Amino acid sequence: MTNTKYDSVSLMKVSDFIGLLYGDSGARDWSEMRRFANLTALRNHPDHGYFVSNFWRGPLLYSLVRKLHPKIIVELGTGRGYGAVAMAAAVRDEAYEAQIHTIDLTPETSEFEWIYADENGIETSRSTSLCSFWGKELPAELTNRISFHCADTATVHSILEQESLEADLVFIDGDHSxxxxxxxxxxxxxxxxxxAVFVFDDYSDRSGYGVKRLIDGQLSDLYEIQPLDMESDSAYDVEMDHRMAVVNPRGHSVDVSFPKPGSLRFAMLDLRRNIRSILVNIVRRVRS
Ligand SMILES: C[S@@+](CC[C@H](N)C(=O)[O-])C[C@H]1O[C@@H](n2cnc3c(N)ncnc32)[C@H](O)[C@@H]1O
Structure with a gap:
């Protein structure tokens, strides 16, 4: 192994990191989070059956919000809402004022087949939309705290600019290329x-994923990075899929600059992302 930053120096189990945040190693009751995960993060694998995909991102995000009290929270990639709901529960439990903005390309009224486990633990699915499912199955005291934006996550700067906001905590979980x-x-x-603290999902070696390349190549010399290994009950494929990373976990002030939206470098990256996405789609069609 050549990458010591990833493999040996500071990789930590997510529950140990959560213990550090709380300053103890006590067991915690994650039953509410399990209910949310059953509703918003269940998947079905042809060989392995139903499983919750990366359960531990819920407890991680919940604990970060409880301990850091970020006022402006941004999630890039809403999916079915597990991350956003976990963070909203932390805001509720700390009883403080915060805004949670979550962004996804899929409109909140678009219907798709939603797999979930009902209150009896029976796995099922129905055609529904984010808006409709949240309204029927999730507590309004949580969903009312979340603002959904239908947009490309790479335009989040415009959304924040329009509302004169600056993010304190960002969960990056959209396009993983x-x-x-x-x-x-x-x-x-x-x-x-x-x-600001940045949390990345899928800090992994999976082909086509670029989270690790970005963090190891561009952020690890500038920021403190905490790579996290998920617990073994995270998903059937935990070893391969579900490492996460917290960038700037202690919320230090770090004077750095990166390519700005509107710059040529940003536009070139956008162009390359779009070309890659077209090529990936062509390959998929040829193979199917
Ligand atoms: C892994 S899911 C997000 C899961 C969610 N964060 C959670 O904790 O449950 C990834 C989501 O990112 C969205 N996505 C991917 N690329 C995007 C882009 N460029 N702009 C907006 N959304 C994007 C997909 O539609 C998908 O819903």
């Missing part, structure tokens, strides 16, 4: 507050 994740980071960083 190198160009996609770099654009998402540069875009959100350009509208981030001093000491």
């Amino acid at each position: 190198y160009f996609g994740v770099a654009l998402d980071f540069y875009s959100s960083h350009s509208r981030s507050a001093e000491g």
Whole structure:
């Protein structure tokens, strides 16, 4: 192994990191988070059956929000809402004022087949939309705290600029290709507050994923990085899929600059992301 930053220096189990945040190693009750995960993060694998995909991102995001009290929270890539709901629960439990903005290309009224486990733990699916499912299945005291934006995550700077906001905590979980994740980071960083913390999903070696390349290549010399290994109950494929990384976990003020939205470098990355996406789609069609 050549990458010591990743493999030996500071890789930590997510529950140990959560213990550090709380300053103890006590067991915690994650039953509410399990309910949310069953509703918003269940998947079905042809060989392995139903599983919750990366359960531990919920407890991680919940604990970060409880301990850091970020006022402006931004999630890039809403999916079905597990991350956003976990963070909203932390804001509720700390009883403080915060805005949670979550962004996805899929409109909130678009219907798709939603897999979930009901209150009896029975796995099922139905055709529904984010708006409709949240309204029926998730507590309004949580969903009311979340603002959904239908947009390309690489334009988050414009959304924040329009509302004169700067992000304190950013969860980056949209397009995992190198160009996609770099654009998402540069875009959100350009509208981030001093000491902002960035959480990345999928800090892994999976083919086509660029989170690790961005963090190891561009961020690890500038920021403190905390790579996190998920617990073994995270998903059937935990070893391969589900490492995460917290960039600037202690919220230090770091004086750095990256390609700005509107710059030639940013535009070139966007172009390369779009070309890559076209090529990936062509390859998929040829193979199917
Ligand atoms: C892994 S899911 C997000 C899961 C969610 N963060 C959670 O914790 O449950 C990734 C989401 O990113 C969205 N996405 C991918 N690329 C995007 C882009 N360029 N702009 C906006 N959304 C994007 C996809 O539509 C998908 O819903």
